[in-house]
Amino acid sequence: xxxxxxxxxxxxxENLPKFIEFVINSSISHHxxxxxxxxxxxxxxxxxxxxxxxxxxxxxxxxxIAVAFNEEKQDxxxxxxxxxxxxxxxxxxxxxxxxxxxxxxxxxxxxxxxxKFVSSVLYRFEDNKNILTLIIHKEI
Amino acid sequence: MEVSAxxxxxxxxFTVKGRVDAITSPELEKKLVAxxxxxxxxxxxxxxxxxxxxxxxxxxxxxxAKKIKSKQGDILLVGLxxxxxxxxxxxxxxxxxxxxxxxxxxxxxxV
Numbered sequence: 001x002x003x004x005x006x007x008x009x010x011x012x013x014e015n016l017p018k019f020i021e022f023v024i025n026s027s028i029s030h031h032x033x034x035x036x037x038x039x040x041x042x043x044x045x046x047x048x049x050x051x052x053x054x055x056x057x058x059x060x061x062x063x064x065i066a067v068a069f070n071e072e073k074q075d076x077x078x079x080x081x082x083x084x085x086x087x088x089x090x091x092x093x094x095x096x097x098x099x100x101x102x103x104x105x106x107x108x109x110x111x112x113x114x115x116k117f118v119s120s121v122l123y124r125f126e127d128n129k130n131i132l133t134l135i136i137h138k139e140i
Numbered sequence: 141m142e143v144s145a146x147x148x149x150x151x152x153x154f155t156v157k158g159r160v161d162a163i164t165s166p167e168l169e170k171k172l173v174a175x176x177x178x179x180x181x182x183x184x185x186x187x188x189x190x191x192x193x194x195x196x197x198x199x200x201x202x203x204x205a206k207k208i209k210s211k212q213g214d215i216l217l218v219g220l221x222x223x224x225x226x227x228x229x230x231x232x233x234x235x236x237x238x239x240x241x242x243x244x245x246x247x248x249x250x251v
Contacts, residue, residue, distance in 0.1 A: 013162055038192065038223040045194045049162045097232030101205045101215075109195035109231050116230050 003079065006066035011052050011082060019065055020044055023078060026067040030076055036136055039117040040078070043134050046110040047080050047089075055084025055130055074138040075119070081131045089114065089132065090123045142189075143171045150250045151182035151216075153243060157189030160197030169200045176204060181213035184246045188219030193227050205237070214238070216246040 007022040009015045020041050027040065044065070051063055061084050068077045094115075095108035114134070115121055122133040141164040142157040152175060160168055176183060185201070187193075201217075208215045217239045220228055228234045240246040 016161070016163060035223055041192065042194055042223075042227070045161055045196075049194075049196065098235075100236050101202065101209050104202060104232075104236060106199055106202050106206075107195075109198055113195055113227070113230070 003066035003068045003077075006064055008062055008064040011048065011056055011061050011063040011084075013049070013052065015063075016045060016048055019048060019063070023065060023067055027076055030069050030138065032076060032136070032138060036076075036138070040076075040134075040136060043114045043118045044078065044080070046114045047132055047134070050087075050089060050110050050114075051080070051082045051084065051130070054087045055082045057085065059084075076136040076138060078134040078136075079131060080134070081129045083129050086125050087130055088123050088125070090121065141168065143168055145171075145175050147180070148247060150247055151184050152176075152180050153184045153186060155186045155189065157191075159192040160190065160200070161192060161194045162196040165194075165196040165200050168197065169203065172200065172204045173207075176208055176213075181208075181211065182216070182250050183208055183213065184216045184218055184243060186218040186243055187224060188221065190220075190224050193224050195231075198227070198231055198233060201233070214250070216240060216249065218243050218246050 005026055007019060009018060023040060023044055024037060048063060061082060064081045066079045070077060089111045092111045095112055096105065118134045119137040120135045124131050141159055144155045146153050154172065156168065205215045217237050220239060
């Protein structure tokens with residue numbers, strides 16, 4: 001896959017808006033709808049927060065986001081990579097989403113949201129990097 | 141993000157507008173915690189003007205709800221729309237919270 005542009009910044013909460021702005025700006029020429037843009041923003045936030053907390057465990061590190069568009073499949077593709085601890089988000093169990101307010105555990109929704117709000121999620125560990133690929137099918 | 145609180149005879153009504161994300165959610169938690177410690181038992185959160193919420197925001201809502209429930213209070217949500225509503229639905233929150241279209245409907249529930 002040819003990635004048309006990318007951004008690399010320190011993986012911090014302060015940089016979260018810059019990462020999101022980069023992806024949203026990169027998507028403009030592909031005319032995604034407002035729901036798709038919301039879903040992309042949510043998935044990126046959850047992925048970056050997860051990466052800061054787990055891959056880097058609040059230590060300093062960089063995150064890179066690259067974007068591409070597959071014309072044939074009409075897929076908008078976002079690849080997020082870090083050089084932190086190996087962590088396959090796809091191996092995490094889904095949270096309990098049925099118990100009531102008192103029993104419901106706090107947390108665990110971030111990774112679940114990444115899986116639910118994009119069309120597909122791929123993970124690979126390559127060259128000591130966690131690489132998460134988020135694919136958004138563009139409905140025609 | 142903007143948060144405001146007003147006291148009605150039957151409930152404290154919070155209005156949350158804008159974006160509740162990993163950056164703004166600590167401020168939301170601080171503002172809600174500051175208001176729920178008194179004698180009031182019933183709380184309404186109006187989210188009609190909420191454009192965006194992530195799991196960091198839901199974490200705060202659940203944390204606050206647990207505190208309110210633990211003092212035998214009640215928490216009602218108002219005005220969920222569009223993608224924000226979908227976030228609540230997918231997380232299962234729509235089935236564990238009482239949700240109303242308007243503040244009036246929520247207040248009537250508390251008669």
